[in-house]
Amino acid sequence: MTLLRYAWQSLGREWRSGELRVLAIALVIAVAAVTSVGFFTDRVQKAINLQAAELLAADLSISSSQPLDPQFAEEAQRQGLITARYVSFPSVLVSESDDALAELKAVSASWPLRGQARISAQELGGDHVADSGPPPGEAWVEARLLALLDVQLGDKIWVGDAPVRVTHVLTYEPDRGGDVFQLAPRLMFSLEDLPATELLGPGSRVSHRFLLAGDEAAIAAYRSWAEPRLVSGQRLEGVSDARPELRVAITRGEQFLGLAALMSVLLAGAAVAVAARHYSERQADTSAIMRCLGATQRFVLQVFILRVLMLALLASGVGLLLGFAAQNVLARLLAGWFTLSLPLPSLTPVFTGLAVGILTAVGFALPALLRLGQVPPLRVLRRDLGAPPPAIWLVLLLALGTLGGLLLWQSGDPRLAGWVLAGAAVMVAILWGVAWLMVRLLAPLRSHGGIALRFGLANLSRRGALSAVQLSAFGLGIMALLLLALVRVDLLANWEQSLPEDAPNHFMINVQPDQVGPLRDLFLARGLDAPVYYPMIRGRYTRINNDPVRPEQFSDPRAERLVNREFNLSVADRDLQADNRIVAGQWWTQESDQPGWSVEEGLADTLGIALGDVLEFSVAGERISAPVTSLRSVEWDSFNVNFFVLGSPGLLDEQPATFITSFHLDEASAPLLRDAIRQFPSITVLDVRALMQQVRDIMDRATLAVEYVFLFTLAAGLTVLFAAIQSTRQLRRRESAILRTLGAARLQVIKGLVTEFAVMGGLAGLLASLGATVVGMILAAQIFDLPYRPDPLLWVIGVGGGAAGIALAGWLGTRSALRQPPMSTLGQGQ
Structure with missing residues (x-):
């Protein structure tokens, strides 16, 4: 209890002094980004699945060549599911002047359970929705059946021994997409009229369909109950058992949304890692003082770990609230874009958000925190004695393990998570290696050019390892922004163009x-x-x-x-x-x-x-x-x-x-x-226009969702840049104070810092452009199976935008340090 109380009290003091604010902001934005993505994608995926459920006119369907055992209906009623039935079979229809083969469909009064049929009171155009099937004594037919039978609306035809009146043209069935290859035009009538037709007998080619709809848990429970009880000739279908055309569209929509969530997780980890590294360096003095006052190494380490865990819980709570508010506002703004109202989200994103906050803090911050317990007490007298660097194997093991677990949890797709994890690990390694090499190559140039350029290049080469870390963080952040701003647009455009307007219908x-x-x-x-x-x-x-x-x-x-x-x-x-x-x-x-x-x-x-x-x-x-x-x-x-x-x-x-x-x-x-x-x-x-419209609707809605979901991921990318700039804020404040004490003008110091950030931003943009191009090509080829041609504009925006953006962000992040009098900064011992 003493340990918990001390960790809580010290957390409050640290917060008031501003030490933990960068880390807290990184965690809050990270959790808010991931949670908002989770809440919104959860709702959008439910809406997409509801739209896709129109393929069956239900959430679940059981087909059979014989009437189903009554136990299936009894179990559905016991679980609170709504049900409908229909029977379909081919038969010859007879009118006053002709006869023709047709596909008959006798539907119960509750059909359809999902979606709506569309009918018209005229042969061409002017259709309207119908929430249920034809009433007894009436029939709806496809327009081409009118031509085959040479009848008009209002005429009577015979379905077996039962006369029915043709009252409407059937223009759309919500479940037609699942069986587009019918051998004859459709006639739909009431299931109550079926016995009077006397068409069904031994040997009849008939398909019985039992439809069910309800909440996800009840449907899943019913499916588990029904599957082992099916016999030969019976088949259970859900949304995932859709036709290939629709299934591909649904899968790709979910992949794009999953990519949005994965990018948030990746950037969240990078932001927290950079912020935690800065925090551990700032806390080296505190650790040394605690050791001088008698605290054991174990006690010091436990205090800092508990402090970060408490901060992670608080930040996660705030992030959850912000994430839910953000997705709720977004859902309201997009209400007019969706024909279906977005369902309420499940509680899964809440647990995901808490897990992301805690695991991200532990997995990415723990390597830096473990250094604090090893700070020697002598640092109080000798400032050059800092914490030993963390073991590389520990950093990699914790970071990759945490990131891999979160990616798999977020995506639910091992292949997608594996590609993103492998790509992230390779890109981080390449970014750091190339960044370190670039910093070394810049060293000979520090004696050339004007004062501002020499000052900026000297700063980069003098802090080689730190500059490489910053350059890697900037490159990762810019790469994410390029992926969001350009590559994402190209991939989504290619996806939508995969079904052009003149596609066969x-x-x-x-x-x-x-x-x-x-x-x-x-x-x-x-x-x-x-x-x-x-x-x-x-x-x-x-x-x-x-x-x-x-x-x-x-x-x-x-x-x-x-x-x-x-x-x-x-x-x-x-x-x-x-x-x-x-x-x-x-x-x-x-x-x-x-x-x-x-x-x-x-x-x-x-x-x-x-x-x-x-x-x-x-x-x-x-x-x-x-x-x-x-x-x-x-x-x-x-x-x-x-x-x-x-x-x-x-x-x-x-x-x-x-x-x-x-x-x-x-x-x-x-x-x-x-x-x-x-x-x-x-x-x-x-006519497969109805099915094509289903596919286009899913494409349009998934694309729209991805466009807005990536706005949240954008916040995580900006957090990486913010954390990277803040990590050297104190160092730059002290350097600026020394330079101004030695006679440098404030404007010269500003030019030197802006030049340093501009060079770093240009180099990071170059690395990011290469990374975004490679990642875009890999995602297009290996995940989405889409063509992708890199846009040359990506390199222009990457390098130019990186230089200008990082220079501006660096100036905004450090200008407060330049406003303080040099004596004030040097007097603080910072």
Whole structure:
């Protein structure tokens, strides 16, 4: 208790004297930055997940070929979840004048649980939202079904034995994105009308869907309960099980937000490390006096550690309040940008903020504090006896261990955390090494130039180690600012441009070989570019390396589903599509006539397929086998036609095939679709604009969130610069006093200091520009899988802005020292 009381009392005295304020400010801003990022990203990610939940019209979905056991609904009710049901199946519809194949969807009154449907009372345009499905006796249909049945709104059609009246055109289903490749246009009606249709019987191709929505904890608990009770033919889906296009957008959005949080953690550690080093140097006299008064080395060390821990708790509390206030104000400012209101954050960022404050203080400040216990009492008489330098292995172990743990905790992505940690360690080492080398190279120049330049260069070279530390801190801070200001913009712009406005928004499938030519002519006749048609062959994956492939041998449910169904295979020519990239093996060349398969890398990982494996597919009763000659990465969010498995030229030429294509069509060209369907009734045109809008919404919201989240990270970067300048404030005050005592004019001293900071800022900007370029390229290639071309403006702003900014910041940070009379400074023994 005596130790705690003394540490608390001394903390108050130190605070009043200003010794701990730099460290406290660094901790407060660090925790506020990390916490605000945590609170805001927590809310934004929840909002993104809610938006993505529209893919299912729910938070969780269970699909089955048979009606679910009542226990699933009973458990959902017990856990307080809201539920809905729908049944979908293909059937032939009959009108007064025609009949057509359609995909029927009978929905319960509570559908949809997430999102809203959109319907229109006219065939084109003028749609509005609908919070529930059609009432009994009514039906909503897609516009192309009106053309196939030759009916208008208000007409009656027969769904099996039940007549229903077509009242609205269905323009958008919130859960359509999860099943865009339907074989026929949609008709939606009430689940209450389903028994009267008498369409369901033994052998019917029907899919039952049970939808659930609720809070995260209840959904997670229900998922854990339901998964072991699913039987063959049943599948549980959540937001994370989305289509590849949407899943890629969600993942990249979360990665960008995670990067914002990681940058805050990295800069927080740098700021605290610099501030703690300055604090330990200032406390060497205090430690020596305590040792002279009888305090043991252990007692001195415990006092300083407890003092910093208490400060960390107080600073963390203040940082939590500032972080929550900052994100709350930000959420209010951005309320108009989000169609969904941002959910309340969880308590996780609170614990994260406290942990960041304490672990950052301990991990980055402890190496410097451990020196204080070793200050010899003789320092009271001999000021040259300071604390011994901390062990390099201890500094590196604590810093890297703390930073690695915080990065992994913040990101939740070991790969992202690993790259950032490795990059940070390498960049800090390079920054310090190059900074030390630059300081040494400047030494011969200290005798050249004017008085201000010589004075500034002399200061840099005379304090070689300290200048290298400052230069490294400045370089790290400027590098972070460059990443935030320029590289971030380039990466986000490249991400948004990955889905251009003219990206394909329609797919056409079930095109017969003799229809390809006339359909191309139809496009050309309308002045449009004819799309490229790709052959699509249905085949079942049966063997790998002559071993049979069975669904039960896979523990992954997705792998079991893939093996249990037919694949859409295709044949690729010698040219690889622009949105595909070979990651292993070789693409087919003109000289190679050997048959082979090219497999998408994600599918290969799921099914355990490796380069060189011989795969066999059963196509129309014929076995076709070939080795895997390449693995590909596919940009699924490009909305181009892509396949999981491609065959080499000639491998599947003799097999029956239909054709598929994708194309962009604006509203003015929409009549082309009706003409194509009337001329070729067997084709199916799929409108994926709703899914594309889902992807664009996620991109826009994630980009906007990142833009503002990085404002908080900016504060952490500025803290590094502030702490680096303050670390030599007392030293510069004493040097200025000595120079002025020796006759130097105040203006000469100011010019010398500004020159020193300008040179240091220019050198730091040069290092930072190199670091930001390298880090940007690594992030683009290894994390976000995006193209990145360094902007030459980055170097201009880095070097010029670094010199001007650090010179200004240095002058502002030290001008108070120049205002004090020299005798006052020298009389304090500072």
